[in-house]
Amino acid sequence: MSTIDFEKFSKYSKPGPRYTSYPTALEFNENFTYDQYIHYLENAKEKLSLYVHLPFCRSACYFCGCNVVFTSKEKKLSTYIEYLKKEVDLLAQHIDTSREVIQFHFGGGTPTYYKAFELDEIVTYIKSKFPNWSQEAEISCEIDPRFFNEDQMKVFQKHGFNRISFGVQDLDEKVQKEIHRIQPLELTQKAVELARKYGIKSINTDFIYGLPYQTLETFKKTLELSTQLNPDRVAVFNYAHVPWLMKTQRKFDETTLPTPDVKLQIFQYTIDFFESNGYKMVGMDHFAKPEDELFGAIEKGELHRNFQGYTTKGGANLVGIGLTSIGEGERYYAQNTKDMKVYEAALDAGKLPFERGVKLSDDDYLRKAVIMELMANFSIDMKRVENEHHIDFKTYFADALEALQEFVEADLVTITEDKITVSTTGTLLIRNIAMPFDAYMKKYAQSKKSFSKTV
Ligand SMILES: C=Cc1c2[nH]c(c1C)Cc1[nH]c(c(CCC(=O)O)c1C)Cc1[nH]c(c(C)c1CCC(=O)O)Cc1[nH]c(c(C)c1C=C)C2
Ligand SMILES: C[C@H]1O[C@@H](n2cnc3c(N)ncnc32)[C@H](O)[C@@H]1O
Ligand code: SF4
Numbered sequence: 001m002s003t004i005d006f007e008k009f010s011k012y013s014k015p016g017p018r019y020t021s022y023p024t025a026l027e028f029n030e031n032f033t034y035d036q037y038i039h040y041l042e043n044a045k046e047k048l049s050l051y052v053h054l055p056f057c058r059s060a061c062y063f064c065g066c067n068v069v070f071t072s073k074e075k076k077l078s079t080y081i082e083y084l085k086k087e088v089d090l091l092a093q094h095i096d097t098s099r100e101v102i103q104f105h106f107g108g109g110t111p112t113y114y115k116a117f118e119l120d121e122i123v124t125y126i127k128s129k130f131p132n133w134s135q136e137a138e139i140s141c142e143i144d145p146r147f148f149n150e151d152q153m154k155v156f157q158k159h160g161f162n163r164i165s166f167g168v169q170d171l172d173e174k175v176q177k178e179i180h181r182i183q184p185l186e187l188t189q190k191a192v193e194l195a196r197k198y199g200i201k202s203i204n205t206d207f208i209y210g211l212p213y214q215t216l217e218t219f220k221k222t223l224e225l226s227t228q229l230n231p232d233r234v235a236v237f238n239y240a241h242v243p244w245l246m247k248t249q250r251k252f253d254e255t256t257l258p259t260p261d262v263k264l265q266i267f268q269y270t271i272d273f274f275e276s277n278g279y280k281m282v283g284m285d286h287f288a289k290p291e292d293e294l295f296g297a298i299e300k301g302e303l304h305r306n307f308q309g310y311t312t313k314g315g316a317n318l319v320g321i322g323l324t325s326i327g328e329g330e331r332y333y334a335q336n337t338k339d340m341k342v343y344e345a346a347l348d349a350g351k352l353p354f355e356r357g358v359k360l361s362d363d364d365y366l367r368k369a370v371i372m373e374l375m376a377n378f379s380i381d382m383k384r385v386e387n388e389h390h391i392d393f394k395t396y397f398a399d400a401l402e403a404l405q406e407f408v409e410a411d412l413v414t415i416t417e418d419k420i421t422v423s424t425t426g427t428l429l430i431r432n433i434a435m436p437f438d439a440y441m442k443k444y445a446q447s448k449k450s451f452s453k454t455v
Helices: 006-013 034-043 072-095 116-131 150-158 172-179 185-197 214-228 247-251 260-275 293-300 342-346 362-377 381-387 398-409 425-437
Strands: 050-052 099-110 133-143 163-171 202-207 234-237 280-282 286-288 302-306 310-313 317-321 326-329 332-334 352-359 379-381 411-416 419-422
Touching: 006 260, 006 425, 034 072, 034 185, 034 332, 034 352, 072 185, 072 317, 072 342, 099 116, 116 150, 150 185, 185 202, 185 214, 202 260, 214 260, 234 260, 247 419, 260 280, 260 425, 280 293, 280 332, 286 293, 302 411, 317 332, 362 379, 362 419, 362 425, 379 381, 381 419, 398 411, 398 425, 419 425
Parallel strands: 050 099, 050 317, 099 133, 133 163, 163 202, 202 234
Antiparallel strands: 234 286, 280 286, 302 310, 317 326, 326 332, 332 352, 379 419, 411 419
């Protein structure tokens, strides 16, 4: 794979969305009203996917781009549970609670900053209000191995959790020190063993490339060591450096961040590494063992993308619960407030903590389908899009097809009569290749402080 001219590719390093949604979260606004949101909740019929955000962390990992509340006060954590319950009560008033729950996810923050009995209390309460959980439901939690014990694992087992994602990030000592996250491999190993002992069949580990002091050599070692964990899935995220949004990222000396060509080399190496170690690449930043259902989904064309990355459960109505959580229906996105005071005040007043969102126009709906197909399958079946959306693809997307020419000329994309296909090397630039289909991109073209860089 040494034939790629990474220096040349560096020119593609520009701000671009990660497309966990389309329109992106930057388009969420207050024109999408509370009443509209309620209307969607009350009329939706799809199966349910519940996302519960537990935002607290003990200390800051400086790279972190998630919505986090740092605290060491136990009272804050327990108060939040009381508010979550109020929110669940209100949701249950507006949602047909006989609808089947096919997915449940605890995200964070650090969900396991909560004690076992508190996690039990939260899940038990939600199950009491939304009782119809599918036998096949995917029930998962993000876990920081530094905060994880057997009592918590027992609670997860009791409630049928079948998927755990561990944050690892990087295994190099110098990198760990710089990102303010010391986490020896042995500690992660113990966490993984604990999950396996309790029958968790799908274990994911998260890594990030693009962090301070990472080089191709240090990352090779990290990948080598990661095999000792034998994860079923691995996510290797491109570090999203957005210091204008995330204060702790300002602690990094930007001259220590790897340059775009080094990042590309690292990621290309990562792809080759996992493919020669029995994993298959899934979407832009995941790898899965061939027996993992994520991989099976690609072959069946059932891989979908949402706020949690890639999933096999497409078409569900995602309901976001907790501070900053995002919900997604066929025709809308809805996000809760990011301000704890506002969150509490809304619930005290008997209202959902909904703040903003977007209702998808026909154009949004079509572009969402196209962009998500690209992000999930690295190809677009133009004929299928034409049949499903009643358009002439090449006319409707004339601008986008023209913009794709530079990728065609660089052998990164092929366009035939029926299909747009991204080459293996092109997958490194999938965000760039999706951008021409994004109607909002022009608006951001001038602004440097919007999205993280694609490379
Ligand atoms: C790998 C998982 C990540 C999640 N969020 C981020 C990462 C790296 C960080 C991130 N997400 C967004 C941005 C800014 C724009 C961009 O670079 O693409 C960054 C740095 C987009 C975004 N994703 C979500 C929201 C609400 C936004 C907009 C930023 C904002 O206003 O908050 C939703 C979301 N994505 C992730 C989580 C955990 C999450 C919400 C709970 C994963
Ligand atoms: C949920 C996962 O998101 C990843 N994560 C958190 N912050 C960032 C960021 N700024 N850039 C890329 N990935 C990030 C971590 O790998 C975490 O485990
Ligand atoms: S990476 Fe995880 S543990 Fe670290 S600050 Fe972010 S949410 Fe908290």
